[in-house]
Amino acid sequence: MSKTIAVIPGDGIGPEIMTATLRVLDALDCGLSYDFVDAGMVALEKHGDLLPKATLDKIAEHKVALKGPLTTPIGGGFTSVNVTLRRHFDLYANVRPAVSFPGTKSRYENIDIITVRENTEGAYRSEGQTLSADGEIAESVARNTRKGSSRIVRYAFELAVKKGRKKVTAVHKANILKTSSGLFLNVAREIAKEYPQIEFNEMIVDNTCMQLVMNPYQFDVIVTTNLFGDILSDLCAGLVGGLGLAPGDNIGERAAIFEAVHGSAPDIAGKGIANPCALLLAAADMLDYLDMVAKGDRLRQAIRDTMTHDRDSVTPDLGGKGNTSSFADAIVKRLAA
Numbered sequence: 001m002s003k004t005i006a007v008i009p010g011d012g013i014g015p016e017i018m019t020a021t022l023r024v025l026d027a028l029d030c031g032l033s034y035d036f037v038d039a040g041m042v043a044l045e046k047h048g049d050l051l052p053k054a055t056l057d058k059i060a061e062h063k064v065a066l067k068g069p070l071t072t073p074i075g076g077g078f079t080s081v082n083v084t085l086r087r088h089f090d091l092y093a094n095v096r097p098a099v100s101f102p103g104t105k106s107r108y109e110n111i112d113i114i115t116v117r118e119n120t121e122g123a124y125r126s127e128g129q130t131l132s133a134d135g136e137i138a139e140s141v142a143r144n145t146r147k148g149s150s151r152i153v154r155y156a157f158e159l160a161v162k163k164g165r166k167k168v169t170a171v172h173k174a175n176i177l178k179t180s181s182g183l184f185l186n187v188a189r190e191i192a193k194e195y196p197q198i199e200f201n202e203m204i205v206d207n208t209c210m211q212l213v214m215n216p217y218q219f220d221v222i223v224t225t226n227l228f229g230d231i232l233s234d235l236c237a238g239l240v241g242g243l244g245l246a247p248g249d250n251i252g253e254r255a256a257i258f259e260a261v262h263g264s265a266p267d268i269a270g271k272g273i274a275n276p277c278a279l280l281l282a283a284a285d286m287l288d289y290l291d292m293v294a295k296g297d298r299l300r301q302a303i304r305d306t307m308t309h310d311r312d313s314v315t316p317d318l319g320g321k322g323n324t325s326s327f328a329d330a331i332v333k334r335l336a337a
Contacts, residue, residue, distance in 0.1 A: 004033040006058045010068025011040045012264025013274035018068045020276040020328035021283050027332040028295050039081050040070035050081050067259040086119050091250035093155045094119040096233035102308045104241035111239050115222045116156040117229025121148045124226045144180045149187040156223035157195045167199040171208045171224035184225055244275040244317055247282035256289055258282040272323045275315040302334040
């Protein structure tokens with residue numbers, strides 16, 4: 001097949017890990033063409049806008065984007081580029097796999113958990129934000145809807161069926177947040193009845209955090225609201241060695257954006273030592289989305305084999321002596337074998 005995707009190299013280490021990732025994708029012979037567009041600080045400097053209309057138009061045209069980490073300036077009234085992209089394209093499902101890889105510094109082995117996070121509403125709507133004149137009282141509204149809750153829970157169950165998963169855990173705080181979290185939980189209970197082949201469990205968010213640390217193997221697919229999903233997906237990343245191994249998939253009806261979850265790491269930008277794994281794994285998820293599942297699996301296996309057998313080629317954060325380029329070289333060599 002032939003497919004053009006929008007590519008956002010990003011800020012900081014973004015261009016370095018994107019270059020490595022595209023080299024690996026080319027080695028897979030996926031038939032992909034790349035339409036490069038700007039966002040983040042690079043876009044602000046070049047176009048005077050963190051997210052130019054031309055970038056939005058290209059993503060809308062191609063319907064699929066691969067994105068490096070972006071920097072949103074602190075203060076000055078700038079809105080998060082990531083949040084803006086999610087809202088603009090209604091990317092309601094944020095899918096965050098946490099999978100163990102060999103040779104990583106982590107407390108657990110053989111972790112395989114998928115967090116499915118509602119991506120457009122909840123506490124992150126930031127509606128009704130007010131600060132009293134004396135600066136003593138701050139308020140913000142968390143808004144969940146039946147539509148938003150229904151589609152994210154259904155997405156999680158459909159994902160479980162598609163990937164042969166056995167269990168979905170709905171994470172909530174309905175014991176305290178009886179309306180907003182209660183609505184989500186009630187919807188999850190209703191939809192779970194439509195999938196009798198999938199075990200359904202419900203768990204309060206604070207207990208979930210403790211259980212993930214004590215026994216993460218009890219979890220398979222987690223589905224939850226926006227704020228809880230943001231926190232839990234990072235916790236799950238910590239179980240397998242950190243955000244350097246954490247891809248993020250933002251899925252909607254009209255578009256999908258695949259990204260490295262970690263930041264732009266300006267402190268190591270330009271040094272050539274950035275770990276490209278998160279973006280490579282996001283690219284593998286993108287291939288799944290494009291119905292190139294076998295190629296996505298080949299890419300994941302090549303990463304795993306490289307981390308197992310080519311330790312000198314991997315980046316220092318993974319205990320190796322290599323750099324971004326040598327890591328990509330080793331993966332490409334395995335794909336060509």
